[in-house]
Amino acid sequence: MTALPLDLPAPDGMLRKEHLHASVSDPVLDTMNFLNEVTLRHPEAISFAPGRPYDGFFDVEEIFTHIRRYLTHLEEQGASSADVRDALFQYGPTAGRIRGLIADSLRQDEGINVPPESVVVTVGCQEAMLLGVRALIAQPEDVLMVSSPCYVGITGVASVLGVAVVAVEEADGGFRCADLRAAVLAEQAKGRRPRAFYITPDHSNPSGTTMPVETRHELLDLAAELGILILEDSPYRLVSPGRQLPTLKSLDRRRSVVHLGSFSKTLFPGARVGYAVADQQVVDGTGHSTLLAEELTKIKSMVTVNTSPLSQAVVAGMLLSADGRAAELNTKTSAYYGEAMSGTLRELDATFPPALRAELGVSWNEPSGGFFLTVNVPFPADTAALARSAEDFGVIWTPMSYFHPDGGGSRGIRLSTSYLTPEDIAEGIARFARFVAAEFAAQAHGQPESR
Amino acid sequence: MTALPLDLPAPDGMLRKEHLHASVSDPVLDTMNFLNEVTLRHPEAISFAPGRPYDGFFDVEEIFTHIRRYLTHLEEQGASSADVRDALFQYGPTAGRIRGLIADSLRQDEGINVPPESVVVTVGCQEAMLLGVRALIAQPEDVLMVSSPCYVGITGVASVLGVAVVAVEEADGGFRCADLRAAVLAEQAKGRRPRAFYITPDHSNPSGTTMPVETRHELLDLAAELGILILEDSPYRLVSPGRQLPTLKSLDRRRSVVHLGSFSKTLFPGARVGYAVADQQVVDGTGHSTLLAEELTKIKSMVTVNTSPLSQAVVAGMLLSADGRAAELNTKTSAYYGEAMSGTLRELDATFPPALRAELGVSWNEPSGGFFLTVNVPFPADTAALARSAEDFGVIWTPMSYFHPDGGGSRGIRLSTSYLTPEDIAEGIARFARFVAAEFAAQAHGQPESR
Numbered sequence: 001m002t003a004l005p006l007d008l009p010a011p012d013g014m015l016r017k018e019h020l021h022a023s024v025s026d027p028v029l030d031t032m033n034f035l036n037e038v039t040l041r042h043p044e045a046i047s048f049a050p051g052r053p054y055d056g057f058f059d060v061e062e063i064f065t066h067i068r069r070y071l072t073h074l075e076e077q078g079a080s081s082a083d084v085r086d087a088l089f090q091y092g093p094t095a096g097r098i099r100g101l102i103a104d105s106l107r108q109d110e111g112i113n114v115p116p117e118s119v120v121v122t123v124g125c126q127e128a129m130l131l132g133v134r135a136l137i138a139q140p141e142d143v144l145m146v147s148s149p150c151y152v153g154i155t156g157v158a159s160v161l162g163v164a165v166v167a168v169e170e171a172d173g174g175f176r177c178a179d180l181r182a183a184v185l186a187e188q189a190k191g192r193r194p195r196a197f198y199i200t201p202d203h204s205n206p207s208g209t210t211m212p213v214e215t216r217h218e219l220l221d222l223a224a225e226l227g228i229l230i231l232e233d234s235p236y237r238l239v240s241p242g243r244q245l246p247t248l249k250s251l252d253r254r255r256s257v258v259h260l261g262s263f264s265k266t267l268f269p270g271a272r273v274g275y276a277v278a279d280q281q282v283v284d285g286t287g288h289s290t291l292l293a294e295e296l297t298k299i300k301s302m303v304t305v306n307t308s309p310l311s312q313a314v315v316a317g318m319l320l321s322a323d324g325r326a327a328e329l330n331t332k333t334s335a336y337y338g339e340a341m342s343g344t345l346r347e348l349d350a351t352f353p354p355a356l357r358a359e360l361g362v363s364w365n366e367p368s369g370g371f372f373l374t375v376n377v378p379f380p381a382d383t384a385a386l387a388r389s390a391e392d393f394g395v396i397w398t399p400m401s402y403f404h405p406d407g408g409g410s411r412g413i414r415l416s417t418s419y420l421t422p423e424d425i426a427e428g429i430a431r432f433a434r435f436v437a438a439e440f441a442a443q444a445h446g447q448p449e450s451r
Numbered sequence: 452m453t454a455l456p457l458d459l460p461a462p463d464g465m466l467r468k469e470h471l472h473a474s475v476s477d478p479v480l481d482t483m484n485f486l487n488e489v490t491l492r493h494p495e496a497i498s499f500a501p502g503r504p505y506d507g508f509f510d511v512e513e514i515f516t517h518i519r520r521y522l523t524h525l526e527e528q529g530a531s532s533a534d535v536r537d538a539l540f541q542y543g544p545t546a547g548r549i550r551g552l553i554a555d556s557l558r559q560d561e562g563i564n565v566p567p568e569s570v571v572v573t574v575g576c577q578e579a580m581l582l583g584v585r586a587l588i589a590q591p592e593d594v595l596m597v598s599s600p601c602y603v604g605i606t607g608v609a610s611v612l613g614v615a616v617v618a619v620e621e622a623d624g625g626f627r628c629a630d631l632r633a634a635v636l637a638e639q640a641k642g643r644r645p646r647a648f649y650i651t652p653d654h655s656n657p658s659g660t661t662m663p664v665e666t667r668h669e670l671l672d673l674a675a676e677l678g679i680l681i682l683e684d685s686p687y688r689l690v691s692p693g694r695q696l697p698t699l700k701s702l703d704r705r706r707s708v709v710h711l712g713s714f715s716k717t718l719f720p721g722a723r724v725g726y727a728v729a730d731q732q733v734v735d736g737t738g739h740s741t742l743l744a745e746e747l748t749k750i751k752s753m754v755t756v757n758t759s760p761l762s763q764a765v766v767a768g769m770l771l772s773a774d775g776r777a778a779e780l781n782t783k784t785s786a787y788y789g790e791a792m793s794g795t796l797r798e799l800d801a802t803f804p805p806a807l808r809a810e811l812g813v814s815w816n817e818p819s820g821g822f823f824l825t826v827n828v829p830f831p832a833d834t835a836a837l838a839r840s841a842e843d844f845g846v847i848w849t850p851m852s853y854f855h856p857d858g859g860g861s862r863g864i865r866l867s868t869s870y871l872t873p874e875d876i877a878e879g880i881a882r883f884a885r886f887v888a889a890e891f892a893a894q895a896h897g898q899p900e901s902r
Contacts, residue, residue, distance in 0.1 A: 021585050298475050
C-alpha cells in the first residue's frame with residue numbers, strides 16, 4: 001500500500017500550506033496584502049491605491065425606497081402578496097429575477113440589444129468572470145488570453161480554476177490587435193488552444209487606456225478569424241463623463257463577445273450584483289441548442305445557487321427610478337469622477353512642468369474617464385519604493401507590476417483618483433512629486449532612497 | 452504550426468457544447484432539469500420534490516425592521532453616519548462584516564466556540580463548500596470523500612473544480628465509520644490522497660438520516676487517525692423540533708472539522724448568506740501560520756469578492772432581534788416542519804399498514820427532523836417511474852439515484868415534506884400509495900406501468 005504523506009492528523013489541527021491549493025499562494029494576494037498593510041501602517045498618508053467608489057452620494061434611506069419601488073412594480077405587474085413576499089425571501093431563479101430590467105437598461109444605456117434570456121445575474125462581475133472562464137476553458141490545452149496589464153479579478157479566477165493565462169502586453173498607446181494575433185498563433189504553435197480574450201476596452205483598470213473605435217472593429221474581426229470569444233469587462237463607462245465609445249458587444253454582429261457587467265460602480269458595491277450577457281448559441285452532439293447564458297447558469301447553480309433576491313430588488317428599484325437608465329443615475333457620480341481625474345491631471349501638469357518632466361523622464365497618460373491613470377517613472381516602482389513613498393512622503397499608490405501576469409510594468413505606477421477630494425489630490429500629487437524627485441536623485445547617486 | 456480544431460469563428464456565434472467545460476454536462480443537472488420539467492408540466496400534481504423552505508411566516512415589512520435594527524446597533528457601537536452608510540453601500544471586508552454576530556450565535560445555538568476570525572461569511576453554504584473543497588483539493592491525486600447519497604451541491608462544486616469524488620455509501624442505518632476507513636485506505640492504495648470527508652450529520656439531505664452521538668465521536672477519532680478533515684454541513688438542525696445532538700464541530704478537540712453553515716433555512720433563503728468555520732492552523736515553509744479561514748477568504752476574494760453587506764445587514768438584524776440566538780427565531784418554523792414530517796410519517800403508516808407494507812416490500816425511515824425521508828420501493832424508482840407518477844397519479848418525488856455520485860439508490864425515493872400543508876400531505880401520500888401499488892402490480896405482471 002502506497003500511503004501518500006499526510007499533513008493530518010495534527011495534534012492541534014495544523015495544516016501545511018504547501019498542501020493547500022496553489023491559488024492561496026497567488027503572488028497577487030501577497031502584493032495586495034502588502035498594499036493593505038502599508039495603508040494600515042500609514043493612516044495619514046494620501047492613498048491613490050484603492051479603486052474605491054466615492055460614497056458621498058449614498059443615502060441610507062434610499063435603500064428602503066428602492067426596495068419598496070420594486071415591490072410596487074411587482075404588484076403593478078400583477079404579483080400576489082405571496083409572490084411579492086417570495087420575491088424577497090425565497091431563493092428565486094438561478095439566472096436572476098431582474099434579467100428583463102437589466103436587458104432593458106443595456107439597450108438604453110449601452111446599445112446592447114439582447115433578449116433577457118441571454119442575461120445571467122451574478123454576484124458582482126467577479127462571479128460573471130468565473131462563470132465565463134469556467135465554461136470556456138475546458139481542456140488542459142485551453143488558454144485564456146488577457147490584455148496586460150489587467151484587472152486582478154481575472155487572474156484570480158484563473159488561479160482558482162487552475163487555468164493558464166497568456167498576457168498580451170499593451171503597447172504605449174494601448175492594446176494592439178497585431179500583438180493578440182501573434183500571441184494566439186504562438187500558443188497554437190505550441191499545441192495550446194486560446195479560447196477567449198479578456199479586456200476592459202474603456203478606461204481600463206489598471207492602465208486607464210481606452211480602445212479607439214477602429215481597434216474595436218478590428219478586434220471583432222480578429223476574434224472571428226482566430227476563433228476566440230472576447231470577454232468584455234466594462235465597469236467604468238457609465239461613471240465617466242461625456243460620450244463613451246460603443247461597447248464591443250453593441251458592435252458585435254457575430255456573437256463573438258460575452259459582455260461582463262457590474263452595478264458596483266454605477267449603483268453601489270454593497271449590492272454585489274453584476275451580470276454576464278452571453279447570447280451565443282451552444283449546440284450539442286444531437287443538434288439541440290441552448291444559449292451560452294443557460295450554460296453559465298448551470299455553473300452558477302454550483303457556485304452561488306443564485307444572487308441575493310434582496311440585492312436584486314434594490315438594483316431593480318434603482319433602475320426603475322430612472323426608467324431603466326443607469327446612466328441617468330450617474331450624472332453626479334460621473335461628474336465627480338471626471339473632475340477627480342482631470343484635477344489629478346491638472347496637478348500632474350502643474351507639478352511636473354514640461355522641462356522637469358523631460359529631465360526626470362516622467363510621463364503619464366490622460367484618461368478621459370474611469371478611476372485610473374498610469375505614471376511612468378525612471379526608477380523601479382516596486383514594493384520597496386512603495387514602502388519609502390508611504391513612510392517618507394505620506395503618499396500611497398499601486399505598483400503597475402502587480403497587474404502584469406507575465407511580468408513587466410516595473411517602472412509603472414497606477415494612480416486611482418476615484419474617491420479623493422480636490423484638496424487630497426493637490427496635496428497627494430505634491431507629495432508624489434517629492435517622492436519621484438527623491439527616487440530620481442537617489443538613483444542618480446547610484447543607491448535607492450532610504451532613511 | 453499545429454492549429455487545434457476551433458469551434459469559432461462561427462457565422463452566427465455557434466459554440467460546440469463538447470468544447471465547454473464538463474461541468475455544464477454534469478448528469479445531475481440533466482436529472483434536476485427533468486424534475487423541473489415534470490413539475491412544470493403537471494402544475495396540479497402534489498410535489499414532494501423541492502426542499503423548499505416554508506414561506507408562510509415571512510413578512511415583507513420585517514426586512515426593513517431588520518436592516519434598521521442593524522444600523523441602530525452600529526450606531527450604538529459608535530459608528531459614524533458615514534460608517535453606517537458604508538456598511539450598507541460599500542464592498543466591505545471579504546471575510547464578512549458580521550463574523551462576530553455569527554460566532555456569537557454559533558456559541559449560543561450550537562455549542563461551537565470559535566473566535567470571529569475563524570468565520571468566513573459566504574454567499575450561501577454553496578460558496579462555503581466551494582471554498583473548502585478548493586482550498587483542500589490541491590493536487591491531481593487529492594480526492595474528496597462524500598457520504599452517499601449526498602447533497603448535489605457538493606458534487607456540483609467538485610464538478611466545477613474538476614475534483615475527484617469518492618462515495619462512501621450509507622448502510623441501512625446510515626453512515627458507518629468502517630466504510631469510510633475502508634474507502635480511504637482503498638484510495639491510498641491507488642496512490643490517491645483523500646483530503647476531506649463531506650457529510651450532513653443531522654437530518655441529511657437526501658436520506659433524512661442522523662448520525663448517533665457515538666458515531667460522531669468515532670468519526671472524529673477516525674478523521675484524526677486517517678489525516679483527513681471533515682466538512683460538516685448542517686442546515687437543518689435549528690429548523691428541526693426538539694433537542695439536537697451535538698454538532699461534530701462542538702465535539703472537535705483536534706480541529707478536524709470545518710463547519711459549513713447556512714441561514715437559508717433558519718432565517719431566509721433570499722439573503723444568500725452562509726458561512727464556513729475554519730479554525731485550523733495553516734503553517735507555511737517559513738513557520739508563519741494563518742487560520743484556514745484566512746486562506747478561504749483569499750479564495751473568496753477571487754470568487755465573489757465579498758458577500759452582499761445588505762444581505763449581511765438583514766441577517767445581523769434578525770440575529771440581534773433574538774440576542775444572537777437563531778434557534779429562538781425558529782420555534783414556529785421547527786414546529787411547522789416537525790409537524791409536516793410527523794404528519795407524513797403518520798399518513799405513510801396509515802396508508803401502508805404493516806401487512807400491506809410487507810406484501811409490497813415498502814419501507815421508510817423515520818427522521819425526527821429535517822425536510823427529507825427515504826422510501827424504499829420494490830421497483831426501479833427511475834425517471835420513467837417518476838414521469839408515470841406525475842402523469843397518472845399526480846404526485847411528484849425525487850429518485851434517490853440522483854444523489855448517488857457512484858451509482859446506487861435505484862429503488863429509493865426522497866420525499867420532501869418541508870412546505871406542504873397537512874391536506875396536501877394526506878392527499879399526496881394517498882396518491883403515492885396508488886402509484887406504488889400500480890408499479891408493484893405492473894412489475895408482478897412483468898411490465899412497467901404505462902398508459
